[in-house]
Amino acid sequence: MTGTGSIRVGFVSGVRHAGSYADLLRSDPRVSVVGASDESSVPDWIREDGIAMAKAADIEWIDELGELLDPERIDLAIICSEPTRHARLAIAALDAGLDVLVDKPVGVDEAEAAAVAEAARSNGRICTVVNRTHSPALRRLRRWIDAGSLGLPRHVDIEFLASGTHFATSVERPELVVDPALSGGGEVVNFAGYAADYLRYLTGLDITEVYAETSTLYGGAHQQFGVEDTALISLALEYGVTATVTVGRIPAAPGFGANTATVRVLGSHGYASSDDDKPAVTHFAASGDVTASPIGGFGSDNAVSSFLSHVLDRLPTRTEPDYTVADARASMRVIDAAYLSASSGQPVSVSP
Secondary structure, three states, X not given: OEOOOOEEEEEEXXXXXXXXXXXXXXXOOOEEEEEEXXXXXXXXXXXXXXXXXXXXXXXXXXXXXXXXXXXXOOOEEEEOOOHHHHHHHHHHHHHOOOEEEEOXXXXXXXXXXXXXXXXXXXXXXXXXXXXXXXXXXXXXXXXXXXXXXXXXXXXXXXXXXXXXXXXXHHOOOOHHHHOHHHHOOOHHHHHHHHHHHHHHHHHOOOEEEEEEEEEOOOOHHHHHHOOOOEEEEEEEEHHHOEEXXXXXXXXXXXXXXXXXXXXXXXXXXXXXXXXXXXXXXXXXXXXXXXXXXXXXXXXXXXXXXXXHHHXXXXXXXXXXXXXXXXXXXXXXXXXXXXXXXXXXXXXXXXXX
């Protein structure tokens, strides 16, 4: 066990993002990291990777998952398996009477997200999903929108790009992203949820229609497994608002780290942009004035650490985080629609 805080945390699997989350939680005085475990039926490599993660994080590896999923032992289960097991493991933890934090995505389709939401509701537990809506640059942009600085948002343009030069270090195993048996798809299921989250957070509007084109432009592992490395997605939102989203893993993304996320909002009376990788919000006013407001720290790290801190703040009072499994389910509807549109070549309606 590491830490002496009152919130007892356990990791369910350790193959995806668990190491970075463990590093953040070990330094939080509110947390005790009790241990990690996984299903006994997993392949050897999954078990070995989980044990290696636990050793690196200096936490106990527990051979039987049922021993970890015990409300007498932990309060919060963090699901860090490959995405195709996210929903099943989350439901198991919820059914055991635990609160749950799921690494993104919550499942591989909306049906899985709905099952997780139902398990949380029926068990009366808190369930949330890792997301980037606590990005400092995005939050500043939302405050400007709320203040009316841009007028009414009319169009939003989002780029979320991962750099192939960091693939070997930012992803524990490439198969976790490109092998559909592990990932559930390609870069759409991996990244498009972030963009859908951003749109709903910035505008407060539901996405009503999706048109998507996907491609494998750069070959490599994506081509080997027959999944997309890039996608262009056009979206209609309520009240005539529109959006475009570009997601992909490209040879060299235009940023300093593994990922770069850029958001541009065209309002009825102004324009603003934010870049998570160079944390600042640039405001282009109708008067012609341009204002850049820097925000310290690397956006990806700040977004995740800020959200984890927010979850930990609310758990002791049984208060749901500001991003719930219902929000994750809404984003999964958009991902489902994007894949259906890409395969049919037609726009797809999204029902709330």
